[in-house]
Amino acid sequence: MRGSRDLARSLTTLKARYLAINFIGLAMIAAVFVYAGVAELIKWKLAPFAGFAKLDPQTVAFIKYAFLALAAAQFGIIKAVQKILPVRSVENLSLAAIITFTLCESVAVLGLVLFLLNGNSMDFYIFMVISLGFFYLFFPKYEQWEERLRAGGSAEKTI
Numbered sequence: 001m002r003g004s005r006d007l008a009r010s011l012t013t014l015k016a017r018y019l020a021i022n023f024i025g026l027a028m029i030a031a032v033f034v035y036a037g038v039a040e041l042i043k044w045k046l047a048p049f050a051g052f053a054k055l056d057p058q059t060v061a062f063i064k065y066a067f068l069a070l071a072a073a074q075f076g077i078i079k080a081v082q083k084i085l086p087v088r089s090v091e092n093l094s095l096a097a098i099i100t101f102t103l104c105e106s107v108a109v110l111g112l113v114l115f116l117l118n119g120n121s122m123d124f125y126i127f128m129v130i131s132l133g134f135f136y137l138f139f140p141k142y143e144q145w146e147e148r149l150r151a152g153g154s155a156e157k158t159i
Contacts, residue, residue, distance in 0.1 A: 014149055018142050021097045028101045029135050032108040032128060039115050039124045051119035060118045067110040071130050074103045078138055093148065097140045104138060107131040 043049045055063075078100050085096040111127020114120075 011146065011149065014145055015142070017094055018140070018145055021094055021140060024098065025101050025135070025139055028105045029132070032105060032131050032135075035108050035112045036124070036128060039112060039121055042116075043119075043121055049119045051115075051117050053117045055118060060114075060120075063117065064114060064123060067114055067127070071107045071110060071127065074107060075134065078103050078134065082138065093140070093145050100138050100140075101135070104131055104134040107134060 081096050081099050081103075085092040085099070108124075108128050108131035111124040111131070114127065115124035
């Protein structure tokens with residue numbers, strides 16, 4: 001009887017933690033759209049905007065491909081974080097989610113940096129779409145968290 005009460009209390013705590021993390025994730029997704037607004041505002045106010053750095057096209061292409069490679073590496077890092085951190089305890093689920101959100105958002109920041117360097121807003125939007133795709137793929141699901149809690153053993157140790 002006591003075990004089921006502890007599990008119920010843990011699940012309530014887990015739900016509250018999940019909702020807080022969910023809110024943080026949604027705020028970080030909103031930040032990506034704020035970056036789009038900043039890019040459009042800069043493009044509009046400084047028209048024609050050619051970037052703050054006068055770079056030759058080969059340098060811009062190199063930076064773009066380096067940033068794309070970095071975004072691809074972040075995909076692998078996110079997968080590793082989600083696999084490694086939560087395995088130790090359910091308490092790490094929140095930490096893994098925050099790290100994941102940060103890595104997802106940083107892809108959009110790479111796009112914003114590229115836009116500020118060369119002035120091509122399409123570069124930013126490519127990275128924005130990748131970032132939003134990462135958020136879609138890696139946004140935590142409550143059912144997965146609950147499953148880990150149930151598999152984690154003692155509710156007192158995991159929450």
